[in-house]
Amino acid sequence: MTTYDTIVIGAGMSGVTAARMLADAGASVLVLEARDRIGGRMNTDRSAGFPVDLGASWVHGIDDSPLWELVQALGVSTIEYTVGSFQAGGRPIENFDGDGARMAGAATAKWVDDVTEADRLLVEEIADSSPGDTYLDVTERALDRSGLDPERIDEIREFFRHRVEEQCGAWIGDLDAHGLDEDEIDGDEVIFPHGYDELPRRIAAGLEIRLDHVVTRVVRTADGVVISTADGEFSARTALVTVPLGVLKAGSIRFSPPLPDAVAGPVERLGMGVFNKIFLQFPERFWDDDSYVLRALGEAGEHWHSWYDVSAVSGLPTLLTFAAGPFGTRMQELTDDEIVADVLAALHRLYGDAVGAPTARWITRWGHDPFSNGSYSHLAVGSSHHDHDDLAGPVDGVLHFAGEATWGDEPATVGAAYYSGHRAAERILGRSIDLAAFAAAIRAREQTPAN
Template sequence: MQVFDTVVIGAGVSGLTAARLLAQAGQRVVVLEARDRIGGRTWSHRADGYVADRGASWIHGIDDNPLADVVSAFGMRTAEFTVGSYQPDGRPIAYYGPTGERLDDDAVQRFADDIRHFDEHLAAAVDASESHGTYQEAIETALAGLAWDVDRAERVREFLLHRSEEQYGVWAGDLAARGLDDDVIFGDEVVFPDGFDELAENLADGLDVRLEHVVTRIAWTPDGVTVSTDQGEFMAARATVTVPIGVLKSGDFVFEPPLPEKHARAISGFEMNNFEKVFLRFPTKFWDDEVYAIRQQGEAGKWWHSWYDLTALDGVPTLLTFAAGPSAIETRSWSADQIADSVLEALRGVYGDQVDVPHQVLITNWQDDPYSRGSYAYMKPGAGADDHDLLATPIEGVLHIAGEATWTEDPATVTAALRSGHRAAQNILGRELPFGALTEALT
């Protein structure tokens, strides 16, 4: 049996961040990863010169963001793409009304102003909501207070419902009223033309990472842990656990004895979402020029309502859309051809016969991934925002849970994963650590 100071479970950004900082401090660290690759939910597809991020794509706001500093220090190439947080405007967006006409600039401005005005009322409705209140209930409360006409209210309502789906991959009626409280962006958003998983490659450099080690059990006492995998056992003074909420709740990952009640309660307040990406690469560009995104309002946009123009990343005409929330659930068993046909039919509602046949389609399948069981976590009604940090509270000094779901300010992001791994390392070492150390070579 192999013995270490710390066993880190999960080679995503959170686990690799913790492991790198601990190794730099002189600890004997091993990272156990169930998959045959590192990166977790940062996973970039590369084929025929094409790069597409299957998982995380954006840094949502680069101002005062340690993740932005880290990727810059690693020399990773970025491109500004500030529409990843479902903003109503701020960057050029082509809006199409319920009957298929493109809205002029004045109509878009009025709509965006409505969203901003509504958000002020929504914030008050969220603050006044009960603990088991839903985001949908808060939307309806805010709309009722405005007394807008039916069409005006419906355009805003559908925008907010789509925001819930695109931001958290969940129907608004299943999301806690405060589930989008963290939705504040500071500065530009950026994406990664060369693939976001370069971050994991850089963080893993020099670490002892064991791939295809599926952890099934963590036996723990105040004196240490024994981690059981399908390839043997590992002993250590402590473990840092960075697996997704879906794995923690699966029953295939066992703590012995069980986690303390407060941690178990916090885990129960989260659920993994239903969120998939659909990339379509075309021989020619048939959509609007000089826009970041295309959005369809009304019933025609119930499922496929937003397309993002990724052409600038590599020069090949490419649109990205999302199967998010209800559409991801409904299409989960569909073939790639069925999903592509459905998306193309929606596009024809906007562009008619101009819509070309894509020469490449890529569709993700995080819902069926046994090592994530969804794309990221969302907060269920009844859960509290402090459950994120509560989940990360060290247990007897030997168990440290980290990952995107354990950071309160901006959960469900790579920034949250990085920060949570950094926090776990600080808790273990008992001192503050600079983020800049992550880009230093291991000695």
């Protein structure tokens, strides 16, 4: 049996980043990936002749972002799209009131002002919160202090609930009061007209990656680690586990000896959310040309509440909406036809007969995916930001963890996956790795003719 320096479990963004850095440093590295593709939760469908990002879509804030610097260094094409972060105002948004009627400019401005004030009060309530308080607890306290009329309070309550669902894939009552502390966006946001998975695929080029290898057991030994799969066993001096938190929570991989509480505790305490996407392509546009988002407030948007115009990617009229949290969990049990009919009913309430029959659709069910068991991590009640970073280990000096759930500054993002892979590689090597040099090495390798 060949013994590698490091075996990386998972070929998502964190896994291929770490593997590439280790290999560039001269280490022998094997990547074991359960799926039949590279990218993990960065999953781009190109079957229609243009890319549809079924998983990650945005770089959330490009200012002072090493991820954005990587994107630029590799010359990856992007489109500015600064409403990936759920917001009340900002870019042009078509707002509809609880009855489904289009809101005029003055009504929209008043709405944005009311949400801004409620958010200001919310920040104060979060700062004064006690251990065990949920995000629902602090939002209710802020709304009680707002002095707004009951109908507006109900609308903002719904807005807060949807914001938690979109950002965390969780119910507002399951999120810790500090669950959105790290949700600060600095600078514009961008999406990828050629597909987000270009990043991990280019990073992974040339690595030894074995697809369709489902890891079932990781054993720590006196010499390092032994990894078991249905296709045999593999040994290494160190191992890096980059599978999603949902896989760790499900116990799909057995660890022997069992993980210590320093790592097992965060696995148990942190939450894994469900966030599903529904793309609908239409024969013609029925919304304003300059609108980034269509948003239904109050009762009209109880379930389907926001539709994002992503037509720029394909050149065809396309809206993206989300089903997240408990609603997302319920919706993924329905058939595609049932889901589309439900979305269209909500759109008809806003636009009437102007809504045409969709010409194409893409629907995700991340909660059913056995290699993720959800979409991304969040700060569940009883957990803390430290749990994210503590999850990274190491364990006994030979077992490391990476992935968005292990990065406390901005979990649930591709940036977190990238940074955590970088951190893991540095820990395994025992020295720092320059990110600019890392990107330059990828470009140089791509421009070197094959022998």
